[in-house]
Amino acid sequence: MKRIIVLLFGLFVYVQVLRAQEEDPATTEPVPPDVRVVISHLCHFKKPLQDPTDLDGDQYCDCDVHNSATGLPEVQIDCRRHRLGDDFWQDYEQLPQGTIRLDLSLNNLTVVPRLRGENLRYLNLGHNQITTVPDKAFANVSQLEELDLSSNLIATLTTDALGGLSKLRKLDLSGNRIGQIEVNAFSNALQLRHLILSNNSLGAFFNRTEADLYLRLGVTNRLEVLEMQRCNLTDINLASGVGLERALLGYNRIQQLTKLPKQLAHLDLSGTPIRSIPAKFLPHLLHLESLILQDMPILYTLEEYALYGLPRLSILNLQGSRNLSSIHPHVFGQNVVRNETDTELKRLILKGTNIRTLNATLKFAFENLRLLDIRGAPLRCDCQLRWLRELPNLMTLGICVKPNALREKRFGMVEPHQFQCRAEQFWIYTVFNVLLAILLIVLVSIGIFLIVRAIRPKPHVQMRMVGANSPYARVTIEPNRAEVL
Ligand SMILES: *[C@@H]1O[C@H](CO)[C@@H](O)[C@H](O)[C@H]1NC(C)=O
Ligand SMILES: *[C@@H]1O[C@H](CO)[C@@H](O)[C@H](O)[C@H]1NC(C)=O
Ligand SMILES: *[C@@H]1O[C@H](CO)[C@@H](O)[C@H](O)[C@H]1NC(C)=O
Ligand SMILES: *[C@@H]1O[C@H](CO)[C@@H](O)[C@H](O)[C@H]1NC(C)=O
Ligand SMILES: *[C@@H]1O[C@H](CO)[C@@H](O)[C@H](O)[C@H]1NC(C)=O
Numbered sequence: 001m002k003r004i005i006v007l008l009f010g011l012f013v014y015v016q017v018l019r020a021q022e023e024d025p026a027t028t029e030p031v032p033p034d035v036r037v038v039i040s041h042l043c044h045f046k047k048p049l050q051d052p053t054d055l056d057g058d059q060y061c062d063c064d065v066h067n068s069a070t071g072l073p074e075v076q077i078d079c080r081r082h083r084l085g086d087d088f089w090q091d092y093e094q095l096p097q098g099t100i101r102l103d104l105s106l107n108n109l110t111v112v113p114r115l116r117g118e119n120l121r122y123l124n125l126g127h128n129q130i131t132t133v134p135d136k137a138f139a140n141v142s143q144l145e146e147l148d149l150s151s152n153l154i155a156t157l158t159t160d161a162l163g164g165l166s167k168l169r170k171l172d173l174s175g176n177r178i179g180q181i182e183v184n185a186f187s188n189a190l191q192l193r194h195l196i197l198s199n200n201s202l203g204a205f206f207n208r209t210e211a212d213l214y215l216r217l218g219v220t221n222r223l224e225v226l227e228m229q230r231c232n233l234t235d236i237n238l239a240s241g242v243g244l245e246r247a248l249l250g251y252n253r254i255q256q257l258t259k260l261p262k263q264l265a266h267l268d269l270s271g272t273p274i275r276s277i278p279a280k281f282l283p284h285l286l287h288l289e290s291l292i293l294q295d296m297p298i299l300y301t302l303e304e305y306a307l308y309g310l311p312r313l314s315i316l317n318l319q320g321s322r323n324l325s326s327i328h329p330h331v332f333g334q335n336v337v338r339n340e341t342d343t344e345l346k347r348l349i350l351k352g353t354n355i356r357t358l359n360a361t362l363k364f365a366f367e368n369l370r371l372l373d374i375r376g377a378p379l380r381c382d383c384q385l386r387w388l389r390e391l392p393n394l395m396t397l398g399i400c401v402k403p404n405a406l407r408e409k410r411f412g413m414v415e416p417h418q419f420q421c422r423a424e425q426f427w428i429y430t431v432f433n434v435l436l437a438i439l440l441i442v443l444v445s446i447g448i449f450l451i452v453r454a455i456r457p458k459p460h461v462q463m464r465m466v467g468a469n470s471p472y473a474r475v476t477i478e479p480n481r482a483e484v485l
């Protein structure tokens with residue numbers, strides 16, 4: 001059944017193409033907008049079942065016809081790396097009927113081709129050399145839901161560039177040279193859910209106080225995902241983004257963030273030059289579930305209360321933050337320690353950090369923890385880490401580096417009683433030594449006492465003898481004797 005429809009559609013397109021080709025192309029160009037004539041340079045439906053090896057010198061794209069869920073044929077056109085330069089395009093390109101997907105990436109386009117297609121939902125113009133997006137460039141592909149303009153040379157986004165794209169849900173502008181975005185440039189994209197602006201130098205632009213992504217640039221607060229990595233940002237105000245769930249802001253020069261929307265569930269600040277996470281670094285993020293702080297170059301500590309007030313936080317990833325060496329025992333606050341609140345933390349990734357030990361007080365925050373990955377950290381498997389080994393339900397991945405007896409041993413393979421401190425041993429030695437010293441002193445005292453006792457009677461006798469002969473003796477001894485007698 002499907003095949004028959006595909007064949008019928010192929011036949012239909014073939015007939016249309018033949019009809020179109022019969023006419024002189026020069027005269028067919030100014031087609032009235034209401035006449036449905038397929039004029040496509042992209043597909044070659046004469047040979048619908050092309051030999052896949054027969055690609056040499058063929059400028060036609062790979063056009064795939066198949067049935068949609070509704071039974072209507074859909075065309076997907078793949079023109080990646082087809083050397084479709086600017087001269088390939090005529091005034092405008094009417095896409096074959098039913099075209100839902102067109103990939104024009106990796107060609108050497110410098111201008112946006114003027115496309116017409118009522119059903120086009122996905123358009124990829126990435127990896128070209130496009131320098132400007134003219135006003136309303138996509139007005140005749142107004143059903144677009146996904147537009148990829150990444151890795152081009154666009155410098156400015158004008159107010160009307162996205163005119164007519166009211167169905168757009170995902171827009172990728174990463175890897176361009178955008179340093180300027182005009183007022184309300186995004187206000188046409190009413191359905192925008194995912195905006196990617198990474199790898200553009202937008203720091204100076206957003207530094208200006210009025211450059212608010214929402215209020216000034218017109219991004220809808222329906223936006224759920226915002227990617228602005230490597231944009232040289234020093235700060236950004238996202239407070240109006242009430243629908244924002246994921247914010248990827250890594251590899252910027254951000255040092256603090258105070259204007260984040262309360263609804264945020266996922267925040268990535270990897271690679272930012274933050275030296276230490278202070279108390280209440282992320283205030284009011286009651287819905288934050290995952291916090292990614294990977295490859296932080298100069299992050300040294302998570303301070304007391306740094307992760308306080310994040311009741312839903314379940315994933316914390318600090319992988320590759322090589323300078324991170326201390327996590328405060330009260331990083332989640334005193335309430336957790338006093339068992340007044342719980343943490344939801346389920347996965348803690350400390351892989352490749354400089355963490356040697358974790359204070360036992362953290363066990364209160366680790367009640368729900370299921371995975372702790374400390375591989376590559378210089379773990380000191382001594383008595384201070386024994387508590388971690390004894391936590392039930394926790395999988396800990398890591399390798400002991402110290403003490404020498406446990407070197408290279410996998411954390412999970414070391415028995416709790418093997419987590420010992422030299423300090424502990426010292427203590428026993430000290431006690432032992434003290435006891436020994438006391439014993440010695442006691443023995444010596446006893447010895448001295450005995451010696452004294454052994455020696456004492458002699459002078460006593462002598463005294464008596466002397467006393468008997470001395471003139472004082474009578475006076476002192478006699479009354480005593482008298483008493484005793
Ligand atoms: C694009 O143009 C450059 C030179 O400007 C050339 O080296 C490259 O091969 C071209 N790419 C394609 C896909 O034609
Ligand atoms: C869209 O189509 C109209 C005719 O319907 C045409 O005048 C206009 O130039 C087209 N725009 C683009 C960007 O192709
Ligand atoms: C941004 O640039 C970096 C290198 O400069 C590259 O690795 C990364 O893939 C780029 N990302 C995007 C989204 O263009
Ligand atoms: C980032 O911004 C600073 C100015 O604060 C500038 O000196 C630097 O060149 C910018 N870096 C990039 C990659 O644009
Ligand atoms: C933004 O402004 C701050 C000072 O307010 C400055 O230090 C920083 O370099 C600026 N960033 C850019 C990218 O211009």
Ligand SMILES: *[C@@H]1O[C@H](CO)[C@@H](O)[C@H](O)[C@H]1NC(C)=O
Nearest residue numbers: 296297298299320321322323
């Ligand atoms: C750790 O910080 C020092 C400066 O304090 C820096 O030189 C070094 O590169 C950092 N290490 C890593 C892995 O980034």
Ligand SMILES: *[C@@H]1O[C@H](CO)[C@@H](O)[C@H](O)[C@H]1NC(C)=O
Nearest residue numbers: 337338339340341363364367
């Ligand atoms: C904390 O309190 C909960 C009940 O509220 C209890 O199940 C849990 O065992 C307590 N944890 C500690 C460490 O006391």
Ligand SMILES: *[C@@H]1O[C@H](CO)[C@@H](O)[C@H](O)[C@H]1NC(C)=O
Nearest residue numbers: 328329330358359360361384
């Ligand atoms: C762990 O933290 C508690 C509370 O801050 C502190 O009293 C204790 O000395 C710490 N233990 C170690 C081994 O540092």
